[in-house]
Amino acid sequence: MFKTRHIAPLALALAAAPAWAQAPLKTDGKWRGSINAGASLASGNTDSTSFNLGANAGRATDRDRLNFTLTALYGTKKENGSSSETANLLRMGGKYDRDITDRTFGFGSLDIEHDKLQELDMRGVAAAGVGRHIIKTEKTVFDLFTGLAYNHERFTTETRNSTELLLGEESTHMISDTTSLNQRLALYPNISHGGEYRIQFDAGITTSITKKIELKVTLSNRYMSNPQPGVKKSDTLLLTNIGYRFE
Template sequence: MFHTARIAALALAVAALPVWAQAPLKTDGQWRGSVNAGASLAKGNTDSTTLNIGANAGKATETDRLNFSLTALYGTKNENGDKSETANLWRMGGKYDRDITDRMFGFGSLDLEHDKLQELDLRGVAAGGVGRHIVKTDKTLFDVFTGLAYNHERFTHDTRNSVEWLLGEESSHKISDTTSLHQRLAVYPNLSNGGEYRVQLDAGLTTSITKKIELKLTLSNRYMSNPQPGVKKTDTLLLTSIGYRFGPD
């Protein structure tokens, strides 16, 4: 299902997507995050340019966590005088978790997305549910979760509204003092239109270059069983970025 599609142009981009690619947040109630910007430029038989900006921020206490993210990516290609877009998307989202017990938690989230190449003018997904901390230490956090989501999709020639079931897992691992890994897998079976579903897979590796500068490698996959006519079901991005980290060490 997670085969590579539409990756050739976008994989050249330098960006940071909202995958919360960092170690578990310190539970001191302080804001931490990073801002990212990048560009790629090619000249020759084919002229191409890709620009991006991204940011994420979060804070945590002993009982709750709050995260926000934003990414914008834009690219063009000029080949033999024929200019076209290779990327035109933005994604933003927020998520709040609160512990019910030491192991159980409730959550709510809101995600917004635009992707011109998918003919997606706007997707808005509001979700809520419960989860369980399978592993919860200073260096590793592994959660499983489930809930319900309301999905509003406005395409160029179509508008769809549906209720979805949300099933997923995510984990953050502090591999060393300078390197951390994060991954998240979420499946959205469509309850309004049986048999249809979406899958989102995000993984990120972050390595500190200095106390404030970090290198990020990101893998992002989006699968939709019922895309618009002529649009492929799978989008995969493999990206790198340089970011500036803010907040206490």
């Protein structure tokens, strides 16, 4: 788990400055996004080091949207002369959606994940479906969506291929002139193997420090009903970092 005790005090102090938050993507066709990073170092009875990196980029028009995301986390620990990894994770994905009507849209997405501590060498999920804009304003977007997904999982000891149903919701909110919130919840019932399922939840709150610098806190949870033997079903990350915004 990433430790925030060294970077959080500095980030919270900077957040007191005048700030501008990032609203839902403007529909002008321009690319916007941010790159965020955080680190933690500890020494004493236990020496540990953790690094995390996050990035997102997107563009939107009146009719369509394209988004890319990346999260990487790596950590090590040395105790009593013995070294071990505490984290080795990479997640990246892309999504394209296009409005069919003013309220209805179609989408396609591809997500790739690696998590050594879960014995997951690679998971690739390609999905397509339709969604509905329940709320669509300048400051708030709230969508419901459903579709089908193909899941290829390669673990240390086995490979799985399956078709999944996709059910979910996601939203972006401009809370104030300084803060924005986004969240996504997705359920993947397994069609090929009845009774098995996955759940993904991601949420983030961003406070701008200046027009280009931001403080971001993200919470992420992955639940899998059928993990590898000896691996827990639920895996949660809480990351705090400072980033640079571009447009």
